[in-house]
Amino acid sequence: MVLQRDGHRGQTLLSAGLRFGGDDVSYLRSESGASALAFVGGLELTEATRVADVAAARARFGDRAPVLVETALLRRRALQKLGELGDVGNWLFTDEALQQATAAPVALHRAGRLARAGAAVHDATCSIGTELAALSVVGIRAVGSDIDPVRLAMARHNLGAAAGLCRADALRPVTRDAVVVADPGRRHGGRRRLRVDDYQPGLGPLIDTYRDREFAVKCSPGIDFEQVRRLGFGGEIEVTSYRGSVREACLWSGGLSGPGVRRRASVLDRGEQITDSDPDECPVRPAGRWIVDPDGAVIRAGLVRHYAARHALWQLDPDIAYLSGDRLPPGVRGFEVLERVAFDERKLRRALAALDCGALEILVRGVRVDPDALRGRLRPRGQRPLSVVITRIGSGAAGHPTAFVCRASR
Numbered sequence: 497m498v499l500q501r502d503g504h505r506g507q508t509l510l511s512a513g514l515r516f517g518g519d520d521v522s523y524l525r526s527e528s529g530a531s532a533l534a535f536v537g538g539l540e541l542t543e544a545t546r547v548a549d550v551a552a553a554r555a556r557f558g559d560r561a562p563v564l565v566e567t568a569l570l571r572r573r574a575l576q577k578l579g580e581l582g583d584v585g586n587w588l589f590t591d592e593a594l595q596q597a598t599a600a601p602v603a604l605h606r607a608g609r610l611a612r613a614g615a616a617v618h619d620a621t622c623s624i625g626t627e628l629a630a631l632s633v634v635g636i637r638a639v640g641s642d643i644d645p646v647r648l649a650m651a652r653h654n655l656g657a658a659a660g661l662c663r664a665d666a667l668r669p670v671t672r673d674a675v676v677v678a679d680p681g682r683r684h685g686g687r688r689r690l691r692v693d694d695y696q697p698g699l700g701p702l703i704d705t706y707r708d709r710e711f712a713v714k715c716s717p718g719i720d721f722e723q724v725r726r727l728g729f730g731g732e733i734e735v736t737s738y739r740g741s742v743r744e745a746c747l748w749s750g751g752l753s754g755p756g757v758r759r760r761a762s763v764l765d766r767g768e769q770i771t772d773s774d775p776d777e778c779p780v781r782p783a784g785r786w787i788v789d790p791d792g793a794v795i796r797a798g799l800v801r802h803y804a805a806r807h808a809l810w811q812l813d814p815d816i817a818y819l820s821g822d823r824l825p826p827g828v829r830g831f832e833v834l835e836r837v838a839f840d841e842r843k844l845r846r847a848l849a850a851l852d853c854g855a856l857e858i859l860v861r862g863v864r865v866d867p868d869a870l871r872g873r874l875r876p877r878g879q880r881p882l883s884v885v886i887t888r889i890g891s892g893a894a895g896h897p898t899a900f901v902c903r904a905s906r
């Protein structure tokens with residue numbers, strides 16, 4: 497919850513997201529704004545103290561209180577998401593800009609790839625400057641532009657006077673040779689835009705504009721790969737995960753792709769990368785000691801077999817993404833199979849009771865089961881935390897839903 501100004505001076509509403517104007521940014525960047533921010537940043541601003549804190553800010557800074565409180569709250573949130581980029585505790589944001597900002601480890605990963613390409617970079621949708629800050633961390637010369645003057649003014653503050661920034665439409669290039677980085681807006685007025693035509697700027701026009709340049713364009717992780725290919729994109733699609741969740745799919749033009757690589761999964765938590773140029777021979781066999789649920793980036797990039805081949809795993813079924821093996825890949829959380837039963841609630845309940853099951857984690861793939869509803873019906877009462885992996889083995893009439901009762905490795 498954040499503060500929002502309404503039309504009545506002196507009145508404050510609690511809601512999500514405050515609109516900042518150019519005047520607000522000028523104030524926040526001024527000496528008096530900075531000292532007001534220092535004061536408000538020192539307030540606790542917790543749910544318990546919020547009313548008193550806002551009253552204190554209002555008493556001192558009048559109508560400026562909402563932008564000050566909002567900025568103080570956004571700075572705290574930014575430390576988690578962008579901390580690795582430097583002193584973001586002094587940056588300026590809007591709520592939406594912070595939500596849209598690439599998390600620092602992901603931005604640094606992209607910057608690292610660009611550094612290896614060795615070219616100058618133009619971030620054509622630079623917003624408040626996150627990716628430019630990451631590029632600066634890895635020592636790349638970069639300039640930025642954005643269509644939104646408020647975000648640009650914030651970027652100027654965040655990156656310092658030396659940063660090369662200008663207001664420009666990404667569809668009207670203002671640089672000639674630099675590699676272009678773009679991260680089209682996929683959220684507007686608080687709503688997510690899933691269709692690539694609704695990206696701002698649109699993905700098709702963006703690819704057309706920079707067809708003769710090298711580029712990296714950040715897209716939604718759920719983007720339809722076929723649709724991207726239909727737009728004439730022939731380079732690499734890199735799906736990146738961080739902290740167990742898939743963050744983005746990035747389109748890398750041909751000159752920035754790995755040789756022969758069209759799909760890549762980058763699992764930042766483990767520093768692991770798999771591509772479609774890696775071997776993908778992987779047998780289909782019954783479960784061994786462990787079941788492995790591959791990282792979402794590997795699944796989304798369609799590289800489950802490549803991942804299995806690398807780690808000497810095999811598939812339980814050719815169409816299902818669960819893998820099995822006698823050893824876990826390093827750093828991976830896996831499920832040691834204790835018992836296998838045909839998936840039937842009564843049989844499963846008995847198996848769980850016999851194993852003294854308490855807390856129960858349920859993973860499902862290829863079978864219509866709502867894990868939460870099933871957990872509620874099974875209601876295990878024992879002491880031992882266990883996991884159940886429910887999946888379909890075999891297809892058509894030969895297919896049978898199967899439950900593996902497991903112990904998670906951690």
Ligand SMILES: C[S@@+](CC[C@H](N)C(=O)[O-])C[C@H]1O[C@@H](n2cnc3c(N)ncnc32)[C@H](O)[C@@H]1O
Nearest residue numbers: 597598621623626643644665666679681696697
């Ligand atoms: C998702 S945000 C970029 C976030 C940024 N990469 C970061 O990590 O902070 C998208 C940005 O694109 C900008 N934008 C939208 N349409 C544009 C256009 N036609 N030309 C330039 N910028 C545009 C928006 O103002 C917004 O700042």
